[in-house]
Amino acid sequence: MVNNIVGAPVSGCEPASMMTGNSRRSTTRILWTLLLTGTLALAATGAQAQPIAQPGQSPERQDAGDEHGQEGRPWAIVGSWFAATSTGIRQFFTFHADGTVLRSVQGEVSTDPARPPHTAAHGVWRYLGNGRFGVTVWDLFYDVNTSQPLRYNRLRLEVTLGDGGDDASTRATVDIVDLQGVVVGSRTGSANLVRIRFEPLE
Numbered sequence: 001m002v003n004n005i006v007g008a009p010v011s012g013c014e015p016a017s018m019m020t021g022n023s024r025r026s027t028t029r030i031l032w033t034l035l036l037t038g039t040l041a042l043a044a045t046g047a048q049a050q051p052i053a054q055p056g057q058s059p060e061r062q063d064a065g066d067e068h069g070q071e072g073r074p075w076a077i078v079g080s081w082f083a084a085t086s087t088g089i090r091q092f093f094t095f096h097a098d099g100t101v102l103r104s105v106q107g108e109v110s111t112d113p114a115r116p117p118h119t120a121a122h123g124v125w126r127y128l129g130n131g132r133f134g135v136t137v138w139d140l141f142y143d144v145n146t147s148q149p150l151r152y153n154r155l156r157l158e159v160t161l162g163d164g165g166d167d168a169s170t171r172a173t174v175d176i177v178d179l180q181g182v183v184v185g186s187r188t189g190s191a192n193l194v195r196i197r198f199e200p201l202e
Contacts, residue, residue: 076161077095078095080093080094081193082193082194083193085190089105089106091106091191092105095133099125100122100123101122101123102120103122118153119140121138124136128158131160132160132161133158133161134158135158135159138152141153150179151176152176156173156174157170157171159193166195166197169192169193170193172190174188
């Protein structure tokens with residue numbers, strides 16, 4: 001490759017083969033220097049143009065920064081949480097770094113016709129700023145005997161992290177949605193969350 005570069009015309013009128021040995025070496029060093037400098041400049045420009053998203057930071061919120069301290073970081077909600085509603089219902093939430101969320105709650109398995117079973121809830125979360133997060137999750141209720149779908153629940157939350165980042169409070173709206181997508185009922189509520197911490201065996 002070096003021979004091909006050096007063998008190319010350098011002035012438009014005289015081939016490089018007519019140059020002296022010292023001139024060729026000098027030209028080769030210059031060409032390699034220019035090539036290396038250009039490559040480094042392109043790499044630096046690419047790094048500046050492609051900001052790296054932190055875990056859990058949605059692409060549209062990459063500009064949110066860390067202006068509110070640890071509790072305001074767009075990825076601060078990532079992890080698993082115990083949750084309890086004001087009516088005593090127990091549940092778990094897991095917020096993933098890619099902006100998705102899973103929720104499990106007591107009563108998912110039921111043989112009571114008045115309280116049909118339902119799937120775990122799946123959804124997404126977004127950072128809203130000032131330590132607040134928006135969450136939307138859906139689950140599907142079905143007949144325990146036939147597995148036929150009955151309806152959906154859509155849960156929307158606004159989660160506000162506490163000062164330490166290991167607890168949170170929520171405001172919630174639950175919509176009952178029929179199989180055609182029509183909201184046929186709603187209720188509101190609240191819950192408190194506590195982060196599940198790693199506990200070593202020893």
